[in-house]
Amino acid sequence: MNDIEQKVINTIAETLKMGEExxxxxxxxxxxxxxxxxxxxxxxxxxxxxxxTEISDEDASKMATTKDIVEHIKKNLNQ
Structure with missing residues (x-):
């Protein structure tokens, strides 16, 4: 798992008060x-x-999975 993936999972876990696993x-x-x-x-x-970074409401509404968020972050960091 790369750094971006780990940070996204950690953020989701903290927000939803659940374990990263x-x-x-x-x-x-x-x-x-x-x-x-x-x-x-x-x-x-x-x-x-x-x-x-900023995530538009339109982009956010398209993000259904953890991977969707990771891919969006990777794309925006490479611009």
Whole structure:
């Protein structure tokens, strides 16, 4: 697992108050992790702060899995 993946998983775990071992790259925020819309907003805000980036509402609405968030961060860090 690379650094970005670990940081994203850590951020989700902290926000949802669960163990990192319960979260994989394929975990769906709502279906697998039980995140509601408020949780999703909190996760995105925490990700933005941790990676010093901005995630538009449109992009955030397309992110259903941990991997979706990781890929978005990787793409934006490479620009």
């Amino acid at each position: 319960e979260i994989s790259l394929e975990s769906k925020l709502a279906d697998d992790l039980g995140a509601d819309s408020l949780d999703a907003v909190e996760i995105m805000m925490a990700i933005e702060a941790k990676f010093d």
